[in-house]
Amino acid sequence: MASFRIRQYREQDYEAVRALFARGILEHAPAGFRHVLRSARVRLALLAVFVAARAAAGSWVLGLGAVALALVLLWVLVRSLSAEYVREALGTDLCDVPGAYLRPPDCCFWVAEAGGAVVGMVAAVPAGRGELELKRMSVSREHRGRGLARALCQEVLGFARARGYGAVVLSTSMVQVAAQRLYEGQGFRRVGMSYPSLLGTMLNFQIFHYRCDLGDGTK
Numbered sequence: 001m002a003s004f005r006i007r008q009y010r011e012q013d014y015e016a017v018r019a020l021f022a023r024g025i026l027e028h029a030p031a032g033f034r035h036v037l038r039s040a041r042v043r044l045a046l047l048a049v050f051v052a053a054r055a056a057a058g059s060w061v062l063g064l065g066a067v068a069l070a071l072v073l074l075w076v077l078v079r080s081l082s083a084e085y086v087r088e089a090l091g092t093d094l095c096d097v098p099g100a101y102l103r104p105p106d107c108c109f110w111v112a113e114a115g116g117a118v119v120g121m122v123a124a125v126p127a128g129r130g131e132l133e134l135k136r137m138s139v140s141r142e143h144r145g146r147g148l149a150r151a152l153c154q155e156v157l158g159f160a161r162a163r164g165y166g167a168v169v170l171s172t173s174m175v176q177v178a179a180q181r182l183y184e185g186q187g188f189r190r191v192g193m194s195y196p197s198l199l200g201t202m203l204n205f206q207i208f209h210y211r212c213d214l215g216d217g218t219k
Contacts, residue, residue: 004114004148006155009097009121013111016118018094022086024138029079031175036078036203046070081196081205093123094136101125106132106163110155112139112148119143122152124159127169131211132160134170137179149179153186157212164218167211174206188212 009017036042049070054063093100101109101123112120120139127133134156139149160168170188172179184190188210195201 003146004112004119004143004151006110006112006120006151009102009109009111011098013118014097017097017111017121018090020118020121020140021089021094021136021138023140025082025086025089026079027141028173028175029082032081032173032203032205033075033078035175036074036205039204041204042074077199078203078205081200081203085196089136106165108159109136110152112143112152114143114148120148120152122156124156124168126165130166131169132156132163132165132167134168137170144178149182150186153182157186157214161214165214166216167213169209169211171207171209174208180208180210183210183212186212 046067050063050067053066054060057063097109101107104125107123107125109123110121111118120143121136122134122138123136125133125135134153137149137152139152157168168188169191170183172183174193180190189212190208191211192209193206194209196205196207200206
């Protein structure tokens with residue numbers, strides 16, 4: 001038997017939902033940083049920093065110090081991608097969940113509750129062209145691996161089918177590997193990619209776009 005229940009969002013969930021979303025996004029910053037460090041372009045740039053600093057100062061120590069400083073700056077830039085995404089979400093739809101997801105037609109926002117606490121969340125909004133978008137999926141670290149994310153995903157798919165949508169679409173970052181496996185296991189296929197910003201392009205930080213076809217819809 002599942003140790004959680006999924007229900008529609010309530011006003012008293014406001015702070016818990018915002019905190020859960022922020023933690024879920026920011027925890028991927030280290031994975032994003034590791035991804036950036038694997039880039040040949042970034043490694044070449046760090047080598048150039050070391051060579052230039054050593055040549056200018058005539059010291060291996062100062063060369064290594066320059067690389068360390070560059071790494072700190074790179075970490076700040078990578079984390080800023082996640083932080084900016086969180087700020088944008090908290091200042092828009094997650095600032096007024098009922099207005100964004102409960103009052104408009106064909107929208108909904110669910111939370112997963114365990115032990116009286118909100119431990120998961122997901123939302124759905126129309127995306128046009130007969131598609132419904134799955135958004136704001138997040139599950140607390142302590143409750144992963146229990147089928148909760150799968151159940152939230154199925155909630156959205158069932159909601160879409162009941163309303164006659166022909167497909168569900170979503171976006172997730174390239175470093176959210178567990179989320180990609182979850183969606184692919186639920187019938188989603190990757191249909192494209194994009195960069196979230198100019199900084200994302202510079203850091204080669206990609207957003208993957210997925211689609212799950214539900215058959216002939218009526219929308």
